[in-house]
Amino acid sequence: MKNKQQVPFRQYLISIICVAFLAGGSCYIYFDYQYKKQLADSPTQNEDLKKIDALYNEIINNYVGKVDEKKLVDGALKGMTEALDDPYSSYLNEPEADELDQSLAGSFEGIGATMTMTDDLPTVAQAPIEGSPAAKAGMKTNDTILKVDDEETQGKTLTQVVSKIRGKKGTEVRLTIARGEETFELKLIRDTIPIETVKGELDKTDPSVGSIKITSFGENTFKELQKTIKTLRKDGATSFVIDLRQNPGGLLDQVEQMASMFLKDGKPIIQFEDKNGNTSEEVASTQLDNGFKVTEPTVVLVDEGSASASEIFAAALKESGDKTIIGTKTFGKGTVQTVKNLNGKSEIKLTVLKWLTPNGEWIHEKGLEPTIKVDYPDYAYLSPISRDKTLKQGDSSPVVKNVNALLKALDYEVDGQSSEFSEQTKLAVESVQKNSELPITGEIDNETATLIEIAIAQKIKDNDAFYEAGIKELKKENK
Numbered sequence: 452m453k454n455k456q457q458v459p460f461r462q463y464l465i466s467i468i469c470v471a472f473l474a475g476g477s478c479y480i481y482f483d484y485q486y487k488k489q490l491a492d493s494p495t496q497n498e499d500l501k502k503i504d505a506l507y508n509e510i511i512n513n514y515v516g517k518v519d520e521k522k523l524v525d526g527a528l529k530g531m532t533e534a535l536d537d538p539y540s541s542y543l544n545e546p547e548a549d550e551l552d553q554s555l556a557g558s559f560e561g562i563g564a565t566m567t568m569t570d571d572l573p574t575v576a577q578a579p580i581e582g583s584p585a586a587k588a589g590m591k592t593n594d595t596i597l598k599v600d601d602e603e604t605q606g607k608t609l610t611q612v613v614s615k616i617r618g619k620k621g622t623e624v625r626l627t628i629a630r631g632e633e634t635f636e637l638k639l640i641r642d643t644i645p646i647e648t649v650k651g652e653l654d655k656t657d658p659s660v661g662s663i664k665i666t667s668f669g670e671n672t673f674k675e676l677q678k679t680i681k682t683l684r685k686d687g688a689t690s691f692v693i694d695l696r697q698n699p700g701g702l703l704d705q706v707e708q709m710a711s712m713f714l715k716d717g718k719p720i721i722q723f724e725d726k727n728g729n730t731s732e733e734v735a736s737t738q739l740d741n742g743f744k745v746t747e748p749t750v751v752l753v754d755e756g757s758a759s760a761s762e763i764f765a766a767a768l769k770e771s772g773d774k775t776i777i778g779t780k781t782f783g784k785g786t787v788q789t790v791k792n793l794n795g796k797s798e799i800k801l802t803v804l805k806w807l808t809p810n811g812e813w814i815h816e817k818g819l820e821p822t823i824k825v826d827y828p829d830y831a832y833l834s835p836i837s838r839d840k841t842l843k844q845g846d847s848s849p850v851v852k853n854v855n856a857l858l859k860a861l862d863y864e865v866d867g868q869s870s871e872f873s874e875q876t877k878l879a880v881e882s883v884q885k886n887s888e889l890p891i892t893g894e895i896d897n898e899t900a901t902l903i904e905i906a907i908a909q910k911i912k913d914n915d916a917f918y919e920a921g922i923k924e925l926k927k928e929n930k
Contacts, residue, residue: 503527525797537802538567538576539788544610545796561617562624563644564590565699566609572596573604573612577699577782578756581666584639586697589835589904590628592756592782597634598627617641625838633849635837638897648701649675651683654692660925661688662918668701668760673708677743680712690748690929692921693764696778700759703787710767711739713749718771721763722807723787730807735771748928750775750921753821758782762819766808769822776821777920785815825920830860831911836900843894846872854895854903858883861906 507527511518528542563583567576575594579585596604599615616624618641626637648667654660661683665672680691710720714735722732733739751765753776762781768774787804807813836842836857837850852870859867863879877893884891887902895903 532799532801535802537786539784539786539800540802541800543798543800560620560641560643562590562639562641564616566596566613568609569595571605573607573609577758577784578697580644580699581664581697583644584642587908588637588639590637591630593630595629596626597629598625600625601627627839630834633834633853635834635850635853636839637835638838647675648672649679651679653683653686653688654922657922658687659689660922661686661691662694663691664694665698665761667698668705668709670702670705672701672705676709677712680745688747690925691745692750692752692918692925694752694918695757695761695765696752696754696917697756698758698761699756699782700761700784703760703763706760706763707733708739710764711735712743712745713768713774714772719809720767720771722809722811724805724807724813725803732809748925750777750924752917752921753778753781753819754827754917755779755782755818759784762814763806766812766814766819769819770809775823775921775924776819777823777825777924778821778917779824779826780818780820781814783814783816783818785813823920823924825916827911827916828860828914830856830907833857833860833907835904836895838897838900841894841896842872844872844874844877851876857903857907861903861910 507523510523511520525542525544532540532542562585563580564575564585565577565579566573568574573596575585575590575592575596578592579590596612596616598604599612602615604612616626618624620641620643622641624639624641626639628635628637648669649663649665649672651661651663654662661680663676663679663683665676680688683691707720714720716735716737718735720733720735720739722730724730749768749772751768751774753761753765757765757778758781762784765776765781769776785806786802787806788800789803790798790800792798805813805815808819833856834853836854842851842854847870849870851872852868854872855865855869855876856867858865858876858879863875863882865875865879866873869876880895880899881891881893883889883902883906884893884899889898889902892899
């Protein structure tokens with residue numbers, strides 16, 4: 452039997468977007484009046500918490516050095532949520548809380564990557580926001596940040612690392628990154644992270660298809676999607692491709708409203724399960740979508756960077772709307788966080804629920820399987836070119852091997868398996884430089900490396916098997 456819960460959905464986050472504060476821990480809720488009152492009825496818990504109070508007083512009264520009381524409390528609070536071993540629960544001090552609010556409500560300046568701590572090192576937790584400096588540089592999920600501007604991150608807190616990475620638009624930050632057995636350096640120019648989350652256009656070869664890219668689920672994404680669909684319909688679209696690739700998620704209320712648009716009223720969107728095993732569900736309704744429905748044939752594109760809210764949307768349309776999901780298995784984040792303002796300007800972000808698909812499946816750490824499997828070409832998984840030094844003929848290294856593989860993918864006559872910067876490599880680099888009107892040196896500096904990476908990105912875009920499969924599927928449905 453399902454116990455319907457009154458859940459304040461607007462306060463829930465499915466994931467944190469573009470903010471690198473996933474691993475900080477806290478529990479200011481300990482100082483909340485109502486929680487204190489609850490603890491009064493729980494002697495065992497109260498006794499345990501007295502230890503914290505006793506330790507705090509011991510340090511304040513007897514420690515021989517100078518004590519920063521706020522820092523002491525912050526450290527204790529962070530420690531509590533870190534002990535949960537949950538990368539999505541964290542204590543956010545004032546600057547961290549401000550950045551979280553900005554990431555969901557408006558634009559902010561940075562590189563557009565979400566990070567967590569893994570083995571005491573900052574690691575990219577989810578796909579960078581499309582169009583952000585991190586995405587343009589080719590950063591990927593599970594990339595480990597070893598250095599920021601030549602300063603090692605080992606031994607630093609996540610907040611310290613992030614404060615070094617963040618900065619004003621137009622300024623440069625250098626990151627040394629480990630990916631598998633490779634280590635390379637990236638130079639990123641900080642920028643304003645875009646707040647527009649939905650982009651739509653008619654397909655260039657078939658104007659009856661509306662192509663819609665959703666980059667995240669922010670405060671206005673439902674309204675943006677509704678407006679985009681209205682515009683595309685007016686322009687002649689009679690079917691839609693919804694692209695959620697590399698979308699790291701966002702606000703729960705937005706994805707519920709958006710999924711409801713594509714489902715008949717009463718169809719389940721999502722189920723929730725609390726710590727006691729009680730379950731509830733949210734169903735499509737006029738209250739969610741304001742009566743705005745999308746009944747045209749629709750397919751959804753996903754990949755391993757599609758996380759949380761993206762997975763909710765895709766699962767709802769797949770299981771309750773019988774829509775085709777195309778791509779690779781998704782990221783696999785099946786928990787819901789709530790953000791609570793604490794005393795002062797800090798916040799706690801705490802995992803409070805599991806979310807399940809309409810059929811009751813928990814995809815956490817497993818991902819959602821697509822209806823039709825499509826993957827990127829092998830060259831899409833190559834690493835960005837390291838920027839730690841200029842590469843030239845005679846060099847031999849894994850970095851050069853990566854360069855040769857990239858050049859081979861661009862149809863230059865090089866040995867894509869070779870670690871040697873050969874004469875053929877030099878000739879290919881000279882061709883790249885000549886075509887872009889750069890000084891022809893045959894060496895790979897930052898500008899040349901950027902050009903090669905842009906060319907690879909364009910080739911991936913021009914050979915988009917995901918999108919082609921989506922168009923093919925729509926044609927079947929329209930017959």
